[in-house]
Amino acid sequence: MLEELKKHYGYLFEDQLLEEINNVSTLKDIPEGTKIIEVGQTLSKMPLLLEGAIKILRDDDKGDELLLYFLEKGDTCAMTLTCCTGNAKSEIKAITEIDTKLIMVPIQYMEIWMGKYKSWRDFVLQSYQARMLELLDTIDKIAFLKMDERLLNYLKDKAMINGNTLIKTTHQEIAYELHTSRVVVSRLLKKLEQQKIIILHRNSLELLNI
Amino acid sequence: MLEELKKHYGYLFEDQLLEEINNVSTLKDIPEGTKIIEVGQTLSKMPLLLEGAIKILRDDDKGDELLLYFLEKGDTCAMTLTCCTGNAKSEIKAITEIDTKLIMVPIQYMEIWMGKYKSWRDFVLQSYQARMLELLDTIDKIAFLKMDERLLNYLKDKAMINGNTLIKTTHQEIAYELHTSRVVVSRLLKKLEQQKIIILHRNSLELLNI
DNA sequence: AAAGCACTGTAACAATTGTTACTGTCAGAA
DNA sequence: TTCTGACAGTAACAATTGTTACAGTGCTTT
Numbered sequence: 075m076l077e078e079l080k081k082h083y084g085y086l087f088e089d090q091l092l093e094e095i096n097n098v099s100t101l102k103d104i105p106e107g108t109k110i111i112e113v114g115q116t117l118s119k120m121p122l123l124l125e126g127a128i129k130i131l132r133d134d135d136k137g138d139e140l141l142l143y144f145l146e147k148g149d150t151c152a153m154t155l156t157c158c159t160g161n162a163k164s165e166i167k168a169i170t171e172i173d174t175k176l177i178m179v180p181i182q183y184m185e186i187w188m189g190k191y192k193s194w195r196d197f198v199l200q201s202y203q204a205r206m207l208e209l210l211d212t213i214d215k216i217a218f219l220k221m222d223e224r225l226l227n228y229l230k231d232k233a234m235i236n237g238n239t240l241i242k243t244t245h246q247e248i249a250y251e252l253h254t255s256r257v258v259v260s261r262l263l264k265k266l267e268q269q270k271i272i273i274l275h276r277n278s279l280e281l282l283n284i
Numbered sequence: 285m286l287e288e289l290k291k292h293y294g295y296l297f298e299d300q301l302l303e304e305i306n307n308v309s310t311l312k313d314i315p316e317g318t319k320i321i322e323v324g325q326t327l328s329k330m331p332l333l334l335e336g337a338i339k340i341l342r343d344d345d346k347g348d349e350l351l352l353y354f355l356e357k358g359d360t361c362a363m364t365l366t367c368c369t370g371n372a373k374s375e376i377k378a379i380t381e382i383d384t385k386l387i388m389v390p391i392q393y394m395e396i397w398m399g400k401y402k403s404w405r406d407f408v409l410q411s412y413q414a415r416m417l418e419l420l421d422t423i424d425k426i427a428f429l430k431m432d433e434r435l436l437n438y439l440k441d442k443a444m445i446n447g448n449t450l451i452k453t454t455h456q457e458i459a460y461e462l463h464t465s466r467v468v469v470s471r472l473l474k475k476l477e478q479q480k481i482i483i484l485h486r487n488s489l490e491l492l493n494i
Numbered sequence: 495a496a497a498g499c500a501c502t503g504t505a506a507c508a509a510t511t512g513t514t515a516c517t518g519t520c521a522g523a524a
Numbered sequence: 525t526t527c528t529g530a531c532a533g534t535a536a537c538a539a540t541t542g543t544t545a546c547a548g549t550g551c552t553t554t
Contacts, residue, residue: 132420138428156413165420188405195398195405202412203366209419210342210375216426217463218348221511244531253427255512260532276520276531431541454501465542470502486501486550 075101079177082124082148091191095122099177104170111151111168119178120154123147126174127235131167131251140216141228141251143208144171144235152205155184155198171235222262224252229272229281239281285311289387292334292358301401305332309387314380321361321378329388330364333357336384337445341377341461350426351438351461353418354381354445362415365394365408381445432472434462439482439491449491 076096083092104110104126111117113133121128128145130153145151145168153166187194215224228248233239245259252259263279266272273280286306293302314320314336321327323343331338338355340363355361355378363376397404425434438458443449455473459466473489476482483490 132423132427134424134428136428140423140427142423152416155409156416165417188409189402192399198409199365199398199412202409202416206362206366206412206416206419207375209416209423213342213350213352213419213423213426214344216423217342217350218344218346220509246531256532257513257534258511260534261511264533274532456501466502467504467543468541470504471541474503484502 075099075177078124078175083122086148086197087193088191091187091194094183094187095177095179098183099179102176102178104174104176106170106172106174108170109167110170111154111164111166113164113167115164116162117154117164118181120150120181120184122150122177122179124175124177126176127171128168128174129171129251131169132165133167138253139167139250140253142166142212143205144231146235149204150197150201152201154181155201221252221254221258222265225259225262226266226271228252229279233281240278241281242278244277285309285387288334288385293332296358296407297403298401301397301404304393304397305387305389308393309389312386312388314384314386316380316382316384318380319377320380321364321374321376323374323377325374326372327364327374328391330360330391330394332360332387332389334385334387336386337381338378338384339381339461341379342375343377348463349377349460350463352376352422353415354441356445359414360407360411362411364391365411431462431464431468432475435469435472436476436481438462439489443491450488451491452488454487 076092078101079092079096083095087095099122101124110121110128123145125147127147128151130142130145130151132140132142151168153164153168156165184198188198215227219227225248228251229241232241232243245263246256248263249256249259263272263274267274271282273282286302288311289302289306293305297305309332311334320331320338333355335357337357338361340352340355340361342350342352361378363374363378366375394408398408425437429437435458438461439451442451442453455469456466458473459469462469473482473484477484481492483492
């Protein structure tokens with residue numbers, strides 16, 4: 075595990091910290107589509123991504139859902155960080171977008187390392203900042219863009235994360251993540267197809283003109 | 285100034301830190317309606333609120349605007365915090381909502397105190413967390429609520445912050461902050477008046493049934 | 495007093511988004 | 525093969541939000 079840690083976090087953390095992480099953490103391989111964090115769940119470990127991608131969703135009590143952003147390798151879940159400084163319940167839902175490899179660190183080390191390692195402090199602050207900017211970006215998209223632009227945006231993000239212009243998903247799933255209805259998604263996707271921006275298949279679609 | 289610092293931050297910071305803050309900071313009284321931070325502005329000081337309230341707005345290049353949240357006493361601007369860990373440009377606009385008293389701390393101390401004082405670390409992390417939750421809340425409102433609900437929500441927040449159910453503003457200003465049009469706001473306000481939830485005046489309105 | 499200006503009310507209409515309903519298609523299960 | 529259920533296409537309509545245009549009202553300035 076130390077090898078992989080060094081590969082992905084070696085440029086951030088000193089050897090001593092890498093070793094500490096290695097000593098207290100567990101490595102996990104998680105298949106695509108697995109729910110790893112639920113809203114309201116109490117968290118005792120924070121994830122550090124090695125490979126793969128995770129989608130972070132907002133979920134409210136009435137079944138409303140909305141995609142916030144994706145996490146990639148080198149990222150950590152800032153929402154987990156917040157759990158160490160106050161409320162311990164998750165405000166979000168996290169699902170692996172593709173097969174993912176990550177390290178779980180017991181959250182008590184978060185605080186310990188904050189005092190001990192500047193590199194860890196910087197990492198935590200940098201994570202907060204990155205997630206903050208992602209949230210702002212999400213707000214921009216919801217507030218300032220129309221559904222057709224949001225949809226195209228979503229497809230491009232998805233293609234990027236998956237490293238593939240062939241996107242395997244259903245109209246219903248897209249509708250959930252953009253918080254709209256399946257019919258609206260079908261309608262707009264059809265328009266995108268007419269504009270030769272995508273090609274529609276069953277259970278998948280293809281993004282052209284990347 | 286030390287007196288006021290102790291009054292508002294004494295329960296958070298140890299005496300030594302309070303004194304350090306006192307030594308390097310400047311106290312400012314800022315009248316209502318003053319723009320204190322603009323989008324794209326480079327920040328060299330971070331504000332700590334003593335009295336008053338500040339509204340934080342998202343502003344894009346095309347003149348779109350959106351209210352994100354309000355800051356009150358004891359709060360700091362997490363967006364300023366992000367400037368210390370990477371990009372130095374502000375992503376947001378800040379305007380005093382009422383007369384405001386605050387301390388400006390040169391940002392280089394942010395990093396210094398992070399290593400030196402646990403209480404400062406906790407404060408910074410706690411600020412990040414609070415602002416993160418505010419942003420999530422903002423996203424909930426934009427994504428899941430209709431304009432009439434958002435409007436009422438906005439009016440209640442505004443009344444709370446000002447400590448007054450008489451809200452002095454124009455329909456146009458509300459429209460900007462909710463990112464909609466003046467006509468829509470007028471229309472919905474009229475409905476709220478018919479439902480006996482508010483009373484409309486010129487340049488102001490009154491919130492009933494608090 | 496008259497003019498100018500910001501603010502509000504309202505109508506009429508357009509565009510976008512949401513909803514319901516029904517149809518056809520495809521893939522896997524029985 | 526037939527049945528079933530998930531998925532996609534489409535029409536028709538409703539609701540919400542955005543836009544344009546114009547009129548009236550109160551305040552300030554000239």
